[in-house]
Amino acid sequence: MKKKIVVIGNGMAGARIVQEILSRDSDLFEFVMFGAEPYGNYNRILLSNVLNQTQEASDIFINPLSWFEENKIKLYAGCKVVKIDTERKVVLAHSLPPNASAYAVHDEQLFTGEPFEESYDHVIIATGSRPFVPPMEGFDGEGTFLFRTIDDCHRIAEYAKSCRRAVVIGGGLLGLEAARGLMTHNVEVTVIEAAGQLMPAQLDIASGQMLMRNMETLGITVLTDHKTAQIHREGGKVHSLVFTDGATIPTDMVIVSAGIRPITEVAHHSGLTVNKGILCNDQMRTSDPSIYALGECVEHRGKLYGLVEPIWQQAFVLADVLTGFKPNAVYEGSKTGTKLKVMGVDLMSLGEKEPGLPGDEVIVYREPNKGVYKKLIVRDNKLYGAILLGDADAANVLLQMFFNDQQVPENRSDLLFGEIKRSAFIQAVDLPDHAQICKCNGVNKKTIVDAIDGGAQTVAAVGGKTKAGKGCGSCRNLIAQIIEAKLGKVSYDPSEHYYVPGIPLEKSQLVAMIRAKSLKSVSAVFTELTEGKEDPDSKPGLASLLKILWPKEYEDERDARFINDRVHANIQKDGTFSVIPRIYGGVTSAKELLRIARAAVKYSVKMVKLTGGQRIDLLGVKKNDLPKAWKDLGMTSGHAYSKSFRTCKSCVGTDFCRYGIGDSIALAQKIERRFQGIESPHKLKLATAGCPRNCSEAYVKDIGAVAIEGDQWEIYVGGAAGGNVRKGDLLCTVNTHEEVLRYTGRFMEYYREHAKYTERSYGFVERIKIDVLHGILVKDSLGICAQLDERIQKAVDSYKDPWLEGEVPAYPAQFEGPQLAQVLKETENNS
Amino acid sequence: METICFDLGSVEQIPLGQGHWFLIGGQDVAVFRGRNGRLFAIEDRCPHRAGSLADGIMGEGKIVCPLHGHKFDLTTGQGSEDCECVKTFPVEEKDGKIVLSYPFPTTEAEKNVGATDFQR
Numbered sequence: 014m015k016k017k018i019v020v021i022g023n024g025m026a027g028a029r030i031v032q033e034i035l036s037r038d039s040d041l042f043e044f045v046m047f048g049a050e051p052y053g054n055y056n057r058i059l060l061s062n063v064l065n066q067t068q069e070a071s072d073i074f075i076n077p078l079s080w081f082e083e084n085k086i087k088l089y090a091g092c093k094v095v096k097i098d099t100e101r102k103v104v105l106a107h108s109l110p111p112n113a114s115a116y117a118v119h120d121e122q123l124f125t126g127e128p129f130e131e132s133y134d135h136v137i138i139a140t141g142s143r144p145f146v147p148p149m150e151g152f153d154g155e156g157t158f159l160f161r162t163i164d165d166c167h168r169i170a171e172y173a174k175s176c177r178r179a180v181v182i183g184g185g186l187l188g189l190e191a192a193r194g195l196m197t198h199n200v201e202v203t204v205i206e207a208a209g210q211l212m213p214a215q216l217d218i219a220s221g222q223m224l225m226r227n228m229e230t231l232g233i234t235v236l237t238d239h240k241t242a243q244i245h246r247e248g249g250k251v252h253s254l255v256f257t258d259g260a261t262i263p264t265d266m267v268i269v270s271a272g273i274r275p276i277t278e279v280a281h282h283s284g285l286t287v288n289k290g291i292l293c294n295d296q297m298r299t300s301d302p303s304i305y306a307l308g309e310c311v312e313h314r315g316k317l318y319g320l321v322e323p324i325w326q327q328a329f330v331l332a333d334v335l336t337g338f339k340p341n342a343v344y345e346g347s348k349t350g351t352k353l354k355v356m357g358v359d360l361m362s363l364g365e366k367e368p369g370l371p372g373d374e375v376i377v378y379r380e381p382n383k384g385v386y387k388k389l390i391v392r393d394n395k396l397y398g399a400i401l402l403g404d405a406d407a408a409n410v411l412l413q414m415f416f417n418d419q420q421v422p423e424n425r426s427d428l429l430f431g432e433i434k435r436s437a438f439i440q441a442v443d444l445p446d447h448a449q450i451c452k453c454n455g456v457n458k459k460t461i462v463d464a465i466d467g468g469a470q471t472v473a474a475v476g477g478k479t480k481a482g483k484g485c486g487s488c489r490n491l492i493a494q495i496i497e498a499k500l501g502k503v504s505y506d507p508s509e510h511y512y513v514p515g516i517p518l519e520k521s522q523l524v525a526m527i528r529a530k531s532l533k534s535v536s537a538v539f540t541e542l543t544e545g546k547e548d549p550d551s552k553p554g555l556a557s558l559l560k561i562l563w564p565k566e567y568e569d570e571r572d573a574r575f576i577n578d579r580v581h582a583n584i585q586k587d588g589t590f591s592v593i594p595r596i597y598g599g600v601t602s603a604k605e606l607l608r609i610a611r612a613a614v615k616y617s618v619k620m621v622k623l624t625g626g627q628r629i630d631l632l633g634v635k636k637n638d639l640p641k642a643w644k645d646l647g648m649t650s651g652h653a654y655s656k657s658f659r660t661c662k663s664c665v666g667t668d669f670c671r672y673g674i675g676d677s678i679a680l681a682q683k684i685e686r687r688f689q690g691i692e693s694p695h696k697l698k699l700a701t702a703g704c705p706r707n708c709s710e711a712y713v714k715d716i717g718a719v720a721i722e723g724d725q726w727e728i729y730v731g732g733a734a735g736g737n738v739r740k741g742d743l744l745c746t747v748n749t750h751e752e753v754l755r756y757t758g759r760f761m762e763y764y765r766e767h768a769k770y771t772e773r774s775y776g777f778v779e780r781i782k783i784d785v786l787h788g789i790l791v792k793d794s795l796g797i798c799a800q801l802d803e804r805i806q807k808a809v810d811s812y813k814d815p816w817l818e819g820e821v822p823a824y825p826a827q828f829e830g831p832q833l834a835q836v837l838k839e840t841e842n843n844s
Numbered sequence: 845m846e847t848i849c850f851d852l853g854s855v856e857q858i859p860l861g862q863g864h865w866f867l868i869g870g871q872d873v874a875v876f877r878g879r880n881g882r883l884f885a886i887e888d889r890c891p892h893r894a895g896s897l898a899d900g901i902m903g904e905g906k907i908v909c910p911l912h913g914h915k916f917d918l919t920t921g922q923g924s925e926d927c928e929c930v931k932t933f934p935v936e937e938k939d940g941k942i943v944l945s946y947p948f949p950t951t952e953a954e955k956n957v958g959a960t961d962f963q964r
């Protein structure tokens with residue numbers, strides 16, 4: 014008969030140990046799991062993403078309920094174990110009433126009736142920990158929250174809807190994540206920290222204080238050196254916080270995130286030895302030989318852990334021990350290092366924050382104006398501690414070195430700056446098989462290599478097979494490195510990086526060639542660079558690039574254009590075209606509408622449709638009717654067919670909306686008039702919003718301008734709401750419409766010059782990174798802003814409404830339909 | 845099979861590197877003029893979803909359908925997808941005019957070969 018394992022706790026550790034055992038031998042044990050939370054198991058560290066609304070709760074599940082069925086695991090979800098009867102070898106449990114907190118200390122009265130029982134051969138305790146609430150008056154009930162479970166997230170998000178202000182008590186890792194998450198719910202957030210700096214557990218004073226300024230630029234108020242005495246209520250609702258010194262601040266809700274405490278009651282009631290946590294030996298065994306424990310509830314060699322990395326290592330050892338794979342496997346404790354996932358702040362800390370021995374080397378780099386702080390502590394030529402703030406490019410490398418106990422390079426400064434990503438000494442290939450690549454999902458190098466051997470060729474495919482890279486995403490570079498290294502030997506395809514498929518050059522090389530040789534037409538490019546071979550797939554990309562490089566001198570060869578750009582309309586599947594006139598800022602008039610209606614009737618348009626870009630689409634116009642239709646419309650081209658600036662949507666803004674704080678309509682119209690027809694590597698869709706309610710969806714546009722209090726505009730770039738959905742990154746905040754136009758043009762020009770053909774702005778912004786773009790386009794770190802402004806101005810100046818070609822075609826047959834052929838002569842031919 | 849020659853007018857009406865759509869005895873034909881002046885003629889109907897190949901982009905002796913990018917060899921008619929190909933017709937330039945020979949089926953059997961409806 015199979016031995017039976019009962020797992021108490023269906024969290025990160027509980028799920029992990031079952032997976033580890035199954036992966037060694039899926040037939041050895043029968044499993045029963047108890048989880049106080051009424052779900053399958055989910056990835057707790059992604060709760061921050063759920064709270065900040067970048068992921069749905071449904072996206073963070075590790076194993077759905079069907080996984081439990083497939084592996085014949087009996088799951089008691091929403092059930093709490095109260096005791097292990099070690100004499101009779103049974104576990105006693107109760108169902109939790111709905112809405113009961115999963116981790117509260119429950120008194121016996123909560124449970125009615127007799128507990129139910131499960132017998133066992135082995136028990137694994139993985140009860141995790143609960144948030145710690147420092148002594149204060151008034152914490153409990155409506156308006157006060159902790160942050161540990163999916164249910165907590167939902168409750169916080171729901172309650173925030175009715176609040177203007179929120180306070181987070183606790184300025185550690187989780188507190189900051191909670192604070193940033195709350196920001197996305199449109200509340201003003203204050204973080205209260207009892208110590209003199211943020212994240213006292215991981216950061217030294219200098220970086221802790223710098224982080225405080227970074228958080229403040231994100232709009233979060235931080236109060237350090239403040240201890241809360243009381244949550245004051247009025248009319249039952251949370252009203253304000255009172256500090257120990259008597260000062261108060263107003264607030265509508267309070268979230269406490271001030272540390273965690275291991276959940277040890279079950280162990281305690283069952284007679285196991287408990288100190289701060291449940292005491293375990295190096296095989297994860299408790300004081301009872303049939304009972305094991307792992308995760309945050311454990312105390313091992315005097316240490317408790319609050320991160321997932323150590324859990325993966327404990328689970329690895331325990332699975333080896335239980336399955337007999339390596340009965341004497343030993344867990345020796347873990348090193349800890351972490352990257353903070355708070356959006357907008359790059360931060361990493363590992364090991365110790367201060368030197369411990371006189372011989373320890375300390376290397377510090379700081380740039381206070383940019384909020385950058387980097388510190389390394391080296392002992393015996395190995396990393397002993399490190400802090401990166403404001404620029405965490407080197408984080409992956411440092412973490413890998415630290416966890417794998419590698420020697421640091423001779424030149425310490427190499428370690429602090431980004432270029433080492435590519436340098437030879439930290440190649441993913443050199444990492445041992447067990448090196449943890451994806452920390453969020455605990456995927457080691459071997460698993461990733463196996464996935465690649467099994468056919469995965471992209472980071473996404475590896476993620477599909479192993480879940481690697483699907484958490485915070487910071488390991489994707491490493492995964493790419495491993496793929497590159499593995500497949501490099503087999504099949505590496507450099508053509509991926511070519512600007513167009515037919516010319517083996519990357520964009521920058523191609524641009525340099527074109528400039529050097531002064532190539533101004535597509536055929537000239539072919540003659541010079543491909544010995545005249547005219548790859549048809551390369552033509553439109555080259556045409557677009559040349560037009561950008563030589564706005565006025567470009568020799569326009571129409572055969573290089575896609576049909577849409579030859580006839581300035583969008584081809585439909587039946588060979589007819591769609592006509593979309595420009596409607597500046599989405600504002601039209603009755604007269605225009607009449608003309609549109611008449612044209613629609615006259616040219617038997619098959620459908621008249623309002624587009625997402627606040628315009629009107631006439632679908633089903635024949636090619637030879639296009640010039641006439643344009644003339645009757647008396648409007649300019651909306652460029653809805655080309656890779657270029659498309660439209661700028663707007664909301665009603667200040668003129669009519671009661672929330673409006675900026676004139677979004679006038680701005681949108683100015684933007685459209687200035688940038689109409691500007692070619693780009695892919696389409697550019699813009700929007701302006703009169704306030705952060707964002708009715709025109711400006712946050713998810715290629716470029717979006719959002720009015721904020723204080724007569725200012727925020728400019729977001731790289732948003733997307735197509736097949737990919739992404740909120741744009743804040744490029745800068747400015748005061749006037751004119752400045753919005755300036756930065757919009759600058760970004761456009763930079764995108765035009767540097768993006769790959771058909772690379773949308775979201776991919777471009779992710780590739781170049783917003784802080785780099787901010788440096789180049791706002792701080793002028795490369796000194797090219799004046800040139801960018803000048804070049805976009807040239808492009809703007811060279812704009813001509815393409816629909817004018819309706820009157821004077823560029824070549825005779827441009828808009829002609831089929832031509833009837835004349836019989837020349839007849840010949841009999843028997844074949 | 846009866847072959848009839850048609851005068852399609854001046855070569856100048858087709859810009860270098862482009863195609864044009866002709867109606868020949870009720871059939872759609874696309875004629876292309878390469879950048880070097882060479883002429884090609886093929887059936888103007890993509891076997892995939894009936895796109896007009898005359899509107900495509902040409903190069904290296906191939907035409908790319910404007911709808912979904914399938915490619916066809918202008919000399920042989922062979923498509924980039926194994927099972928797709930288009931008819932090709934002899935075409936030449938005579939005294940600045942485009943002259944195309946179009947074979948019309950005469951027997952019943954010929955009429956049924958590769959019969960397609962030429963509706964668009």
Ligand SMILES: Cc1cc2nc3c(=O)[nH]c(=O)nc-3n(C[C@H](O)[C@H](O)[C@H](O)COP(=O)(O)OP(=O)(O)OC[C@H]3O[C@@H](n4cnc5c(N)ncnc54)[C@H](O)[C@@H]3O)c2cc1C
Nearest residue numbers: 022024025026049057058093094140141308309319320321
């Ligand atoms: C918002 C948030 C963000 C985090 N971010 C990171 C991060 O970026 N990186 C990182 O390394 N770590 C992070 N952590 C910490 C990490 O989530 C924990 O270290 C990890 O979840 C601990 O795993 P565990 O299995 O020990 O405990 P848990 O995941 O808490 O699982 C324990 C489970 O047992 C259940 N349980 C408890 N008692 C009983 C009982 N008597 N009967 C039945 N079930 C019971 C609990 O309800 C719980 O579901 C984060 C934590 C939070 C809350």
Ligand code: SF4
Nearest residue numbers: 664670673703704708
């Ligand atoms: S975004 Fe703001 S200003 Fe514009 S319509 Fe919506 S609420 Fe009004």
Ligand code: FES
Nearest residue numbers: 890893895909912
């Ligand atoms: S119709 Fe020609 S490729 Fe689809």
